[in-house]
Amino acid sequence: MTRVVHAPEDPASQHQERAEGRPLSVPIHQSSAFAFDSADALAEAMAGPDRAYVYTRRGNPTVRTLERLLSCLEGGHAALATASGMGAMSAVLLALLRPGDHVVAQRCLYGGTHSVLADLAERYGIDVDRVEGDDAAELSAALRPGTTRLLLLETIANPTCQVPDLPALLATARAAGVVSVVDNSLASPVLCRPIEHGADIVVHSTTKYLGGHSDVLGGAAVFAAPELYGTVWTRAVELGAAADPFAAWLTVRGIQTLPLRMRQHCANAELIAGRLAAHPRVRRVFWPGLPGHPSRAVAERVLEGGGGMLAFELAGGRTAGREFVERVRVARLALSLGGVETLVTHPASTSHRELDEGELSAAGVSVGLVRVGVGIEHPEDLWKDLEQALDQGLDRS
Numbered sequence: 001m002t003r004v005v006h007a008p009e010d011p012a013s014q015h016q017e018r019a020e021g022r023p024l025s026v027p028i029h030q031s032s033a034f035a036f037d038s039a040d041a042l043a044e045a046m047a048g049p050d051r052a053y054v055y056t057r058r059g060n061p062t063v064r065t066l067e068r069l070l071s072c073l074e075g076g077h078a079a080l081a082t083a084s085g086m087g088a089m090s091a092v093l094l095a096l097l098r099p100g101d102h103v104v105a106q107r108c109l110y111g112g113t114h115s116v117l118a119d120l121a122e123r124y125g126i127d128v129d130r131v132e133g134d135d136a137a138e139l140s141a142a143l144r145p146g147t148t149r150l151l152l153l154e155t156i157a158n159p160t161c162q163v164p165d166l167p168a169l170l171a172t173a174r175a176a177g178v179v180s181v182v183d184n185s186l187a188s189p190v191l192c193r194p195i196e197h198g199a200d201i202v203v204h205s206t207t208k209y210l211g212g213h214s215d216v217l218g219g220a221a222v223f224a225a226p227e228l229y230g231t232v233w234t235r236a237v238e239l240g241a242a243a244d245p246f247a248a249w250l251t252v253r254g255i256q257t258l259p260l261r262m263r264q265h266c267a268n269a270e271l272i273a274g275r276l277a278a279h280p281r282v283r284r285v286f287w288p289g290l291p292g293h294p295s296r297a298v299a300e301r302v303l304e305g306g307g308g309m310l311a312f313e314l315a316g317g318r319t320a321g322r323e324f325v326e327r328v329r330v331a332r333l334a335l336s337l338g339g340v341e342t343l344v345t346h347p348a349s350t351s352h353r354e355l356d357e358g359e360l361s362a363a364g365v366s367v368g369l370v371r372v373g374v375g376i377e378h379p380e381d382l383w384k385d386l387e388q389a390l391d392q393g394l395d396r397s
Helices: 039-045 061-074 085-096 111-124 136-142 166-175 226-239 245-255 258-277 296-302 317-327 357-362 379-391
Strands: 078-082 102-106 127-131 148-154 179-183 201-205 219-223 282-286 309-314 343-345 369-373
Touching: 061 078, 061 219, 061 245, 078 085, 078 226, 085 111, 085 148, 085 179, 085 201, 085 219, 085 226, 102 111, 111 127, 111 148, 127 136, 136 166, 148 166, 166 179, 166 296, 219 226, 258 282, 258 309, 258 379, 309 317, 317 343, 317 369, 317 379
Parallel strands: 102 127, 102 148, 148 179, 179 201
Antiparallel strands: 078 219, 201 219, 282 309, 309 369, 343 369
């Protein structure tokens, strides 16, 4: 909790050397470029990511404060803030993969990640194999010596809430010399710190729980080692994936209440998941803290809470799912999650719309699945809203 409140100060801040009068809030350096007195000094600053600030696409004091904070929270060597979560994921994949490389990915991943992997496979001949994520032996069998370059996992899979066995899988990847990338967006550093389990790179959509208020778009990659950081930083600069200073400031402000919000997200999700499991119209509930969830035992070892996202499968298929999300009144039908308000979506129509029926089935996403990003409202208000939306469809179930 203390780390999220006290963001690391940027050494380049003009206030750093003053003993008194320093701002409590992180300053916003809303500047696209920075001036120099010497041509040599400017040239030297262009040499790498840790030099003086030159151009905000290459680095900015406010953005650097966010990066230092995220690195501190995740236990990494360095971090790179980007304009979106997919900006971070794309920068990592494009920086590390070469034509002919082999990737092993968790079977259930966010739809945007599925899409970028499919695009890389088509454009550059990247070969992708899928694993469930709960068996190190399955991963070992999928690895190809000399060819497998990367392992891609999600701490909490979107939207099935599967929790992979990070310690076992990451140890297997490291022993084989395979770089591991873990998307930690849905757990946040409050619930899990994948680098502690052996991850090489941790990716975030900071739009989600880190920002926490549905008012900022952003992403980040945190690196366990300096070599990977330097490689990805160079590609991110080339791609123009830089975070905006004001977006970085909003994210730093959001992180200051992250532990408090995550506590309420988890508590509300636990109550809602339990009641959904008892409702006659619900076939199955996906939440890793729920008894009977396939990842329950792993989640108890890897996570420090069940998270704020859950999903449930409705009888009635695609039509039932789409009708349900239109009936809610307290919750809102909107993309994303992690803000203070509860959001519902129908994944087969939105986040995973690029997948056909077979691919949805393979990922464990049924056409009747509804995803709920549980907010921090009063849980009884939330349940009454979800219950009325469910009960309207009982006569057709």
